[in-house]
Amino acid sequence: MKSRYQFRIYPTPGQRQSLARLFGCVRVVWNDALALCKQSEKLPKNSELQKICITQAKKTQAREWLTQVSNIPLQQSVADLGVAFKNFFSSRQGERKGKKVNPPRFKRKTNRQTARFTRGGFKLKAAKVYLAKIGEVKTKWSRPLPSEPSSVTVIADCAGRYFLSFVVEVEPEIHPAPNPSMGIDLGLKTFASCSNGEKVHSPDYSWLYRKLKCCQRRLAKRQKGSKRRERMRLKVAKLNVKIQDKRNDFLHKLSTKVIDENQIIALEDLNVSGMLKNRQLARAISQAGWYDFRSMCEAKANKYNRDFRVISRWEPTSQFCSECGYRWGKLDLSIRTIVCVNCGVEHDRDDNASVNIERVGVGHTHDYKRTGSVCKTSKEAVCGEPSTHREYNQLTLFDW
Incomplete structure (x- = not known):
């Protein structure tokens, strides 16, 4: 099975400029190809898009700067656009499971930037990684790679951090679990109530959210295009990243513990989109991270050979006595x-x-x-x- 390993990198000022140029070229090729697809009656093939948006565009005066970066990320950008359209059509025709996929959109300069290299565009060199026309980038290796990577994606988030995301082939790890099964009930006040009597509470984000709210108000008053607005935007982005990292750290540790200690893990299929219509609880529900926890448990269950099961959302688990099976019916949320x-x-x-x-x-x-x-x-x-x-x-x- 394939997995992703992400590492933090620290490019030099010159490499940051080269990466910014690379992200801009990838973004322009994506937007040109998407505009061409929207103008065409029939969706063009990837080979046609690469010929028009890359090969022929390099010969024009308006796009001649595309030659300054590696050709591999530009080709991968067109390939990713083809995959995005394929997922969109499969979702609309009912051939793809899950939620409906929206059509691809134009990329913006202020959003998260990515560029993907295949095997011909990068090379591992001890503590550094060589990227084509970028150079050797200093990498923080937090763990070893289990196998030779097939591709690497360079990521620049909104907070100004840079990462490398490798796609590697991993083998499932099989080791016995001490407990046969566990049921988990997710909530807001108590994030997870386990069937063994253990209760897990979410970290406290209140101070970060208060600071974020204050900074967002100040950002709204800044003049668009000014340097003060850009500094405040970066501050807001760093606060959002800090909250996200804190939540992901908590969810990863909890999901790893649950998967490592139990052979069968059961969760309830929650109607999160319907719960978000409650205006009083919408913010707390969206910040809880229930879906992220479920997806982490599902992915780690496949990796460690565990049985992950999701029961129906219509199962009245709160309306039955777990001792005798007597059904007392629906209860108000205030009754604990x-x-x-x-x-x-x-x-x-x-x-x-x-x-x-x-x-x-x-x-x-x-x-x-x-x-x-x-x-x-x-x-x-x-x-x-x-x-x-x-x-x-x-x-x-x-x-x-």
Whole structure:
């Protein structure tokens, strides 16, 4: 399987200027090819786009400076545009899984800049990496590469940092897990409630967000195109990067621990896009990083030969007692502890949901979406008060 290894680089002032020239040429070729595709009735082939936007453009006076950089990143830019259009058409036709992919857009100078080199455009040299027409760039090797890289992408983020991202082939690591399974219930106040009783809280970003809010207000008052606005934009970008790095560090450590200690990991499929419509919780939900945590767990499960399962979002994990299977129905979010009227056990809302998620994910309990009208609790377990919920047979699915 293929994986990415990213390292920080520290180019010299001259190399920074060469990289800025490279990013500008890659951006111009992408925008020229995209404009040509939008003007054409039929999508041109990559070979035609390379001939028009690179080979013939170098001979014109307006694009003669394209010869100052390596030709490999320019060709890869056109190839990436073809992949972007292919993903867009496959998504619209229903051939691609996941969310709908938007059509490719024009690149801007102020956004994150990238340029990709294949094997003919770079070479590893001890503590440095040689890039074609850039030179040997000082690299901070935080870990060794497991195999020979097939390509490398040079990245410049909005905060002025530079990275190298290598694509390498890695072998899955197989080692036994101490625990058979774990269910995780994600939330806001407590980021993760595990079925083993452990609770994980998110780091405190409040101070950084207050400082970011103040800097964004000052940025909005700066005159466009001025040096003071550019300095404030860089300050805002560095604060955003600091928050992102802090969140990614927390998510990576938690996902690595979960994957390393458990053979089966079960999560609930959350409707994040629907939750974002709640104006009171939209900011907190978007800052939590639930999807990033899920994608990290899924990727690391493939790497370490673990079984990662996602149960249906319609499974009422918070409406059932994890001890006896009695269903008490929907509860308000303000209710954090529940006493089961059938068995008398007091449950923490999140801990009870995590146990139910684990049982559904492992297979001890059928998925509610797949069971249809199959009952889960008996009539004897239902209280005498009228209820709008369907009655379920307890013995059918909760006989563990």
